[in-house]
Amino acid sequence: MLYSPLRLNLFSMHFPMGSPYYLLIASVLLSISMSFPVGAGAQDIFSGFSGYLDLNYTNASSIVKDSSGQTVKSDLNSIQPRFSLTLNTAIFPNLRLYANGLFEKTMTVTQTDDVKTRTTDTRLTPYISLTFSDRPFAAGVSYTQREETLEVSHTPSFTRTNEEYNGTFGWHPDGLPWLDVLLKRTNIFDEEHSVLDNIEDYYALNLKYLGLVQGLDLRYSVSYDDRKNNLNRLEVESIGQTGKITYSNSFLNKRVNLNTNYVFNQDITETSAEGTGSVSFQVFPFGGLSVISNTPAIIALIPNSALIDGNLVASSGIDLVTDLPPVGDIRPRNMGLDFFSPTEINSLLVWVDRDVSSIASSFLWDVYISSDNLNWSLWAGAITAPFGPFQNRFELNFPNVSTRYIKVVTTPRSPRPFGFPNIFVTEVQAFINKPVSEVTGARTKSTSHYLNLDTRTRILDVPYLYHTLSLFYRRVEPSGNQDYDLFNSLSVNHRFSRIFSGSGRVGIENTRRGEQTTVSYLYDASLTAEPFRTLSHNLVYSGRTEETQGKPGNFNSIFLNNNAELYKGIDVNLSAGYSLTQLTEGGTTSSTTIIFGSKIVPHPTMNISLDYNSTTTKESGGGQPSSSTTTNTGGLTLTYMPLQTLRLLAQFNIISGTNQKTDFAQNYGINWSPFPDGALQFNFDYNENRRNVDHFEGRTITPGVRWKLGRQSFLNLSYQWAEDDSDIQSSRSRVFNSTLKIFF
DSSP, X not given: OTTGGGOOOSOOOOOOTTOOHHHHHHHHHHHHHHHSOOOTTOOXXXXXXXXXXXXXXXXXXXXXXXXXXXXXXXXXXXXXXXXXXXXXXXXXXXXXXXXXXXXXXXXXXXXXXXXXXXXXXXXXXXEEEEEEEETTEEEXXXXXXXXXXXXXXXXXXXXXXXXXXXXXXXXXXXXXXXXXXXXXXXXXXXXXXXXXXXXXXXXXXXXXXXXXXXXXXXXXXXXXXXXXXXXXXXXXXXXXXXXXXXXXXXXXXXXXEEEEEEEEEEEEEXXXXXXXXXXXXXXXXXXXXXXXXXXXXXXXXXXXGGGGSSOSSSOOSEESBOOSTTTSOOSOEEEEEEEEEEEXXXXXXXXXXXXXXXXXXXXXXXXXXXXXXXXXXXXXXXXXXXXXXXXXXXXXXXXXEEEEEEEEEEOOBSSOOTTOSOOEXXXXXXXXXXXXXXXXTOEEEEEEEEEEEEEEEEEETTTEEEEEEEEEEEXXXXXXXXXXXXXXXXXXXXXXSSSEEEXXXXXEEEEEETTEEEEEEEEEEEEEEEEETTEEEEEEEEEEEXXXXXXXXXXXXXXXXEEEEEETTEEEEEEEEEEEEEOTTSOEEEEEEEEEEEEEEEETTEEEEEEEEEEEEXXXXXXXEEEEEEEEEEEEEEEEEEETTEEEEEEEEEEEETTEEEEEEEEEEEEEOOOTTSSEEEEEEEEEEEETTTTEEEEEEEEEEEEEOSSSOEEEEEEEEEEEEXXXXXXXXXXXXXXXXXXX
């Protein structure tokens, strides 16, 4: 076995399914804590209690009729009680006890045509921890269990349990390296140990040293992971170590700024198995990417490091829930990874900040791949990803693909699902799954080296002239692959007068991806004129000439932006641009764009927005027939608030273009919220949508009332009536929701 001396078994027991041992532990700890004398700085045990009672009820019905005349009727009744009790108290000034218990039960009856289904989902989640902190020492132990029982009509009930033991120790002295140790065991099993029976032991040691030299950060971590699937007689052991050196400083009176880091990763994995199945190997990307866009095939994603920071709880800023327009943004969410060089994967995990298993099947996912983070190809579409269990993540599996960039795209839920005001994506992870037969008895070792270097040197103050140098280098073993990016540039910024200012840059970039090398020359310039406070002009030119394996390519664009405040409350902007791209394959693409926008505020209660965009793209050469396409979009939005509590909306949009039918869409809305500061609050929403492409007409009316019972407690009642008609189908739906939440 791999590193057998490290095969510790610190958590050799687990609580039997359905037993009340967690209550016994809580009672013992509570009794112990109450028996301790309350010292200075300690807290009265009873003042640490808090909790809430939550009762939700939903009644919904719908009738959907498609173009062939087939009708589907469905009804739903659901009641969900939840009860939570928390104890958070300081037994001593340095010793804290935290215990929490959550009980929730969802009872649902659904009927589709003549088929009725009853479902009961019961969840019990106790948690208890003791933490000690007396600098430089910190330590803690915790136990959590999640037991879920699912009962569906005419099928046997199924109970599954996830329990986790944690032990932590930290030593954080001033001026010396910091030490943190984590020990964790996880058991996942069903009542009979016949469907699920997994055990994972994880041990980690982390060292951090910041005080050796100013600006120097030294880190090292080593971990051991042992995963067992007792049903398939499969065991995967791995040990990993990571070292990181970071240095940042400035020199010569801050004329030279230096930022650099070196990262070393090593993973060793050994697999032993007697059964069948597959083994997952995590693939670590170089960068996280995301964007909100309704054109996933042609869009550049922007960096989002929160998607790959290892934090499975903190939001990355991407919300999978949205309201209807004009408030909400219903454009698809694009979440991607950059591996720096082509990497083989066949699975992605999309982590979210809460359990959404009840609506997980309503999300459809598309997987796209790209070599340049601009032009994307659909690799796998309309994937319904399993969710959980016990872990808040969607699992997307697809055929093996080797790519530098990969992303998943999904449309947010709208209108807002009941009980889910937000669903934030916290992490995206990539894996390569391999059959047990390929890895049984195999021992794999991978090592990678990453080096980043960024410098900025100020040469002149007037004009402001500076040089930048950036280097990224990666080497991976045992493949021996080496990739790098080396970029040198000289930039200048200068204000010629009160009206005119400008900037420019020239640079050279050397890139290697595997055996492919590219040399690029970059040049851009901008000129800005501001003759008046209310008038500005900006002319921007950018160019790039490159050669990849002897094949040339050229990219050039020029854009003029104009902004003016004609009168107080009347702002307009007019922009026009042209770009020309000559690809290495011999093809040429040119694009002309005109953008107009205006914002008019004739009165503080009224806002009028106008926008127009026209783009013409021509393609020729490269062995393909010449083509030309034009797309025109225009919009008018009017909002009026005659009262602080009343908002009226009218929105008109038109889309036309080559080889497409002109689409004219309308949206009208009313929102009325009288008595916003009262204990009893009313709300009324009306929304109507129309579009001529598929003769769609839709109306939604949602009245609601909220009664504040206390500082946090409340009662919510709402009713939604919706009707949609189009060439494809028509639907009628009614939804009643009630929520009672009492905090204590």
